[in-house]
Amino acid sequence: MNKFSGLELLASAVLVMDRQGGIVYANPAAENLLERPFKSLFKLQLKDLFLNGDELLMGFQQAVEHQFADRRQDLILERNGHEPLHVHSIVTALDHVDTPVLIELRANVQQLKLDREERMQDQNKENKELIRNLAHEIKNPLGGIRGAAQLLELELPERDAKELREYTQVIIKEADRLQVLVDRLLAPNRLPQLIADVNIHEVCERVRSLIVAEFPKGLTIKRDYDLSIPEFRGDQQQLIQVVLNIAHNAAQALKLRMADGDAEIIFKTRVVRQVTLAKIRYRLALDLHIIDNGPGISPTIRDRIFYPLVSGRDGGSGLGLTLAQAFITQHAGIIDCESRPGCTDFRILIPLP
Numbered sequence: 001m002n003k004f005s006g007l008e009l010l011a012s013a014v015l016v017m018d019r020q021g022g023i024v025y026a027n028p029a030a031e032n033l034l035e036r037p038f039k040s041l042f043k044l045q046l047k048d049l050f051l052n053g054d055e056l057l058m059g060f061q062q063a064v065e066h067q068f069a070d071r072r073q074d075l076i077l078e079r080n081g082h083e084p085l086h087v088h089s090i091v092t093a094l095d096h097v098d099t100p101v102l103i104e105l106r107a108n109v110q111q112l113k114l115d116r117e118e119r120m121q122d123q124n125k126e127n128k129e130l131i132r133n134l135a136h137e138i139k140n141p142l143g144g145i146r147g148a149a150q151l152l153e154l155e156l157p158e159r160d161a162k163e164l165r166e167y168t169q170v171i172i173k174e175a176d177r178l179q180v181l182v183d184r185l186l187a188p189n190r191l192p193q194l195i196a197d198v199n200i201h202e203v204c205e206r207v208r209s210l211i212v213a214e215f216p217k218g219l220t221i222k223r224d225y226d227l228s229i230p231e232f233r234g235d236q237q238q239l240i241q242v243v244l245n246i247a248h249n250a251a252q253a254l255k256l257r258m259a260d261g262d263a264e265i266i267f268k269t270r271v272v273r274q275v276t277l278a279k280i281r282y283r284l285a286l287d288l289h290i291i292d293n294g295p296g297i298s299p300t301i302r303d304r305i306f307y308p309l310v311s312g313r314d315g316g317s318g319l320g321l322t323l324a325q326a327f328i329t330q331h332a333g334i335i336d337c338e339s340r341p342g343c344t345d346f347r348i349l350i351p352l353p
Contacts, residue, residue, distance in 0.1 A: 218258030
């Protein structure tokens with residue numbers, strides 16, 4: 001039996017090294033993490049495994065010299081042609097002449113999560129600045145266009161007034177439509193009123209009734225609520241808009257499944273403990289999931305769905321998720337999404353008292 005066979009069931013990646021820094025064993029988890037089969041890893045030098053593996057190599061050399069029993073550190077290991085690995089590394093000195101060092105690499109999920117949240121925060125700030133500037137640039141001349149069209153309508157000659165008024169009305173109506181769009185663009189810059197305690201289940205039920213009224217056939221909305229979730233201070237109207245934007249997008253994506261009668265949206269609420277949001281640690285947070293069994297979000301826009309004016313369907317404004325992200329950020333929370341064919345899961349985290 002292979003003397004390292006006991007390591008094969010471990011979930012963390014394990015590399016056993018010889019005295020020269022060559023890999024003599026890698027468990028299946030290491031093959032998965034490094035995206036290389038053991039045949040290509042065998043006898044590969046540790047110094048050649050990563051582009052910036054100096055700290056890991058130093059730890060290996062110190063372990064060979066028995067300067068410590070084990071050494072732990074968080075590293076970002078870069079590789080040619082692959083995404084960097086965020087890992088927690090443990091270098092352990094072994095009492096074995098031929099294989100004196102064992103290196104364990106654990107994917108640092110928490111660090112990845114923090115980095116992703118930080119990117120989303122930066123993106124949200126950029127979006128808000130872009131939206132504000134764009135909206136003001138549009139709003140200023142818009143009133144002038146509408147006013148000029150109204151004055152032009154009053155000056156139309158009597159004999160042609162009826163026929164030509166159709167054109168001026170088109171200008172006026174389009175100006176009004178753009179005004180509504182501008183107001184929606186500026187909405188994220190308005191602070192939540194925080195006028196009342198919010199019950200998240202009342203928010204979900206309000207949205208549920210609206211969606212059921214619009215899509216009465218072929219769609220089932222399930223509730224999986226944790227009724228122990230406490231109320232929290234917030235702007236109920238903003239939160240209704242957030243949940244409605246996400247649920248309405250889901251319903252739109254489910255139209256083909258509605259025809260088959262098996263379209264499904266799930267509202268799921270839970271409490272999570274000791275969660276970090278925007279680098280601040282909270283004892284409790286609301287964990288709200290809005291899940292649908294639709295076709296999933298197209299990979300071409302999956303990383304940009306919270307950007308303004310990015311939409312996955314014809315006729316969409318591309319503002320619904322941008323507004324949702326802005327409103328949740330104003331509640332000190334975050335919103336994220338995981339999507340694959342058959343399951344799209346929007347997750348909202350908001351601090352609880």
